[in-house]
Amino acid sequence: MYEVTLSNVNYSYGDQRVLQDITFTAEPGDFVCLLGPSGCGKSTLLRLLAGLSFPSSGGITLDGKQISGPGLDRGVVFQDYSLFPWMTAGQNIVLALEQAFPGKKKDEYRETAAGYLEMVGLADAYDKLPGLLSGGMRQRAAIARAFAINAPVLLMDEPFGALDAITRARLQDLLLQLWQQRQDERKTVFFVTHDVEEAILLANRIVVLGVNPGTIKGVFEVDLPRPRIRQELYHNQTFQTLRDRLVTVLYENILSELDAGQIVASQGDGI
Ligand SMILES: Nc1ncnc2c1ncn2[C@@H]1O[C@H](COP(=O)(O)OP(=O)(O)OP(=O)(O)O)[C@@H](O)[C@H]1O
Ligand SMILES: [Mg+2]
Incomplete structure (x- = not known):
């Protein structure tokens, strides 16, 4: 099982700073969900983990070794599906x-x-x-x-985004089944989603990123036993409390601006 560590990771496209001072360790076998507004750098972070780009400064290790490029130790599903x-x-x-x-x-x-x-x-x-x-x-x-x-590490960027609700639920279950097949051989997963409830259903830990530049706004433990039954989860007090906290952190500045009618779609800061 692989530990993944990010230490003071910064990343810029030209002079646009996208990720700032990202420090985080995924324990071996951790299921980490990344939540954050559009444009905050989630896909960029996954590309760094995949070894397709490299941090402008800071370091990322996989099982104790610096990432030097793509590898078969990481299964990736990106937003553009990337099939030949x-x-x-x-x-x-x-x-x-x-x-x-x-x-x-x-x-x-x-x-x-x-x-x-x-x-x-x-x-x-x-x-x-x-x-x-x-x-x-x-x-x-x-x-x-x-x-x-x-692969021991799975990097998934909104993998279920384009699916209908039933297919999505089936694939969530399949992913969890593959992840926890063997307690001593769990994959370490980074999973990007915009769906707060999906994050709570799947993750051990949820990292919330803020935008401009992308920094970690909070890391939340998901203290819910598995298997997590959807019907029961939605009535569970821990689930509801966590969902409310996540929504508050995610939409912190945006809710008051929306209520005040200050946000128009063309600003492109959607969630
Ligand atoms: N190849 C690129 N060249 C220049 N800027 C880029 C490039 N790719 C992404 N960016 C910029 O970096 C920022 C982060 O992009 P990224 O794709 O990582 O966001 P994201 O969090 O995955 O967003 P979404 O939720 O919409 O997928 C955005 O401001 C984007 O415009
Ligand atoms: Mg993205």
Whole structure:
């Protein structure tokens, strides 16, 4: 199981400071949800964890080692789904499996890929190019690929954003099942969402980021036993209290401005 540490991480695009002084440790097997307004740097933070960009200053370690680039120790699902458009959904997963577990028979990769596609409700999509799938289907194919390589770290950027409520609930359960399959081999998960209730359902800890620049406004422990049953959760006092605290921190400055009619959509500071 992998510990992930971020120490005084700063990141700028040109002279725009996006992330400022991010210091946080995800314990091995932690399920961390990131919440924050649009543009606060959540995707940027995930790109740093994926090794696709590097901090302007500060450091990030994975299992005690500085991140030097992308690796198969991290399964990623990004907002743009990132499937190769010239390969079918099945081939995309087979390619990832070949890289993660070299030296197996082609049929074995195909069977595993088909199995993961079936798990996310895409049994018929194996031979389809991503361009022929809906946004939600592409998202699920990317999720299937991330699950298939069975990496110790999962980085997921609003992975269930484009899905209907039932598919979303199924995939939340599947993710939790894969995460806690074995107590001694839990994945360390970073999961970005805009949905406060989804964060509480899934996470051990919730990190709330503020915007301009992106700083940590608070880290909240989710002290709720598992399995967390949705119907019961919504009536649970701890759930309600935590939800109210998160909403207050998230929308701190925005609620009063909204009430005063000072925010118009064109400002683009949506949540
Ligand atoms: N390639 C880029 N070049 C320049 N600026 C960028 C680039 N990518 C992102 N930014 C800027 O960095 C800031 C953070 O962007 P980021 O995508 O990390 O936000 P986010 O929290 O993921 O937002 P959302 O919730 O909308 O996905 C934004 O102000 C954005 O305009
Ligand atoms: Mg984003």
